[in-house]
Each structure stands twice: as structure tokens, then as C-alpha cells.
Amino acid sequence: MVLTEKDTLSTLEADRIIGHITSEKPGPTMVFFGGIHGNEQAGVLALEKVFNKFHRGERTLESGSVIAIRGNLPALTRKQRFLKHDLNRLWGRDRLGQVLEKPRDQRSAEENELAVLYRGVHQLLEQYSPPFYFIDLHTTSSQTLPFITVNDSIINRKFSELFPVPVILGIEEYLEGPLLSYINELGYLALGFESGQHDDPRAISNAEDFIWLALSYSGAVSWTPEQDDQFQRLKNAAFGDHHFYEIFYRHKLPEVHSFKMEDGFWSFQPLPKGTLLATEKGVPVEMEKKGILFMPLYQKQGEEGFFLIRRTPRWALRLSSRLRKWNFHKALSALPGVNWEDEDRDRLVVNLHVTRFLSKPFFHLLGYRSRQPDKAHLILSNREHKARNGEYMNTGWFSGD
């Protein structure tokens, strides 16, 4: 095991870094974040445990580098999700640009954190070598199975598929400016892991098991019988649920204080039509049809009351991989009512008056995620176009098919 100090980490102050370690043998660069939300301490604690094992010599880094970073330092100190701004909603291009231009003394606590992490991420990308893996550890306010969230690109899917937990695809369609979307748009593998309820001790052990498995799958550490145990534990924690899911509804909260979730719901709970979920401004919120509840809100900070999800069938996953491989989307702009928005050919504008026969699920199959600026148009962006698949080609898990 070789520990080297790299200049790259100099912009990230000491208490920002949970640990970093580099092997003499080239390999993957694994970057972990914990505590992007300050009330979610489990990820930080799990990363500390992992680095303790490295430092005590109980585990050896076989190849590459591992860097673990604390997210929102002032919020972590106060055990609050955030002080002024949600640090995981500031990474949209426009917002990021505005913050970076602001003088330091005019930035909010989280805007400062954003600027520091932004510089840190880019220095890591310059000074370490591919393939890069970015993993962001979170917990939820409700009870939940451990699960992965990813933007829908093939590299993300393939790596997520290795873990024995459910995977939520396409959350980027519903969230403004999460860190992982920013990194994913740079073309790198970026994956979120939600390890359990904030204060549940299992959230720490699930996160630790997940980290070791991620390190093993990337080839940073070798697979030992310990990983078999970790795999089994995580599988049990997820009750064997290893499906892909898609969000189809987000209950957005204009003001979080007027929303009160009914007690006792959990993520991945199937619910019948008519179930009373919450009250909002004194009005009951019910399930309009049957569905699976996802991330019901049991805390006083947040922008979503809950989501609804549905399983993505295997055939749809396979078909969408094939269509993307064949670059089927290139033919799309030949359809009436569909045009490229920019010269990079990464965003399509769809006129819904013309393309009524094409539905959102159809574009999802092709890897497009949509935003709807007005009733008549959809703007679709493609994760595949910028994905650096080539950099992952020689890993054990990416066969390119």
C-alpha cells in the first residue's frame, strides 16, 4: 500500500478530505462523496470506516486511487440538510456559472461549498487518470430499501446492475441541478447510493458494504470472501429487489411547511388507489391510482413530498441498449416536428402538436430525458452522446454490448 500526497487535493482543505490513497499500480479513480446533505452522516461514517481499514493495513489498494470527500461542511457540523441552499440543487450550468462569478463574500454557505467542490472535482479530473467513478452517498428521511439512483446512460446502468439493490433511472428529469447530473454530463460514470433512513445504524453498514463492492467491481481492491458476505448482506437489506424502476410522478412542494406526510410510509411501498398519503394546506393528498411510493418526505427541508415509481421491464432495458448502440437517435431528427436544438446534437426540440404519436417513454428508450418548457414542446437531452464509454471499455464489467 502506498500513500502519496497529491497537489490536487491542496484546494480541498484537510477537513474536507475523509481520506485518499493511491496505489503504485495504475487503475481506476474512485471518488466518493458523503454529506452533500448535512443531516445525512451515514455516508461520511462509512467512508471513515473504509479508510480506517486501509490505514490499519487490513485491506490493500490493488490499483488506482480512492478519494473520499465531505460535502457540505457547515451543514454537516449542524446536522442540517443545508443552511441556505440545497447543495445538491446548485449544479445546473446557469446556476453554477452565476455562483462562480460571485465574489466569495457575497456567496451563501452552500454557494461557497459549491465553488470549492467544483474546483476540487475539476482538479481531480486533470490530475488523476481514467476510468473515473463518482459515487455520492445519501440517506432518506423515510425507511427504505437501500437503492441506487442514476442518470440513464449505459455506463451508469451497467455498473449499477452489478449491485443487488433496486436502481432508479432518470431521476434527473425531476431534479434541478444535482451534483451527479453535472458529472454525468461531463461523460463520467456517476452513481448515487441511498443507504437507508438517516438515523438507522444499518444505513452506515449498508453504505460500507456498498463502498467495498464498488471498489471491488472497479478493480481497485481484489474480491475476497468478505465481499461475498457484503453482497449477501446488501441483497438481504434490499429484500432481493434488483429491478430497475422509473419515476413517473413527482409531488413538488411550493412550500414544504404546509405539507405533512401521514406516518408510517416507506420507499418502495406498493399502495392501492385512494390511499391517504398526506395533507397539504389542509387538503388530503391521495393516490390517484395504484402505484409504488418512493421517498416520502419526513423532514422539514426538501422540495419533493414524494415520488411514484414503476418497474421498467427487462425487455425495455435491452431494447433501449440496442437502439442506443445502433445510434438510432440519429434518425430521429428526420421525423416531422423533431429538430436539433444545438449544433452539438445533444438536445432535441420536439413539437408536441406534430409528434403526438411519439410518447415520452419512446424517447426514454433512446436515452433521452425531457423537460417541458411549455405545453407545445419537449426539450430532450441525451446522456449517451457525451458518455466516455471508451474509457470504461477495459473494465471487467463493461463489455460494450
Ligand SMILES: [Zn+2]
Ligand atoms: Zn441526500
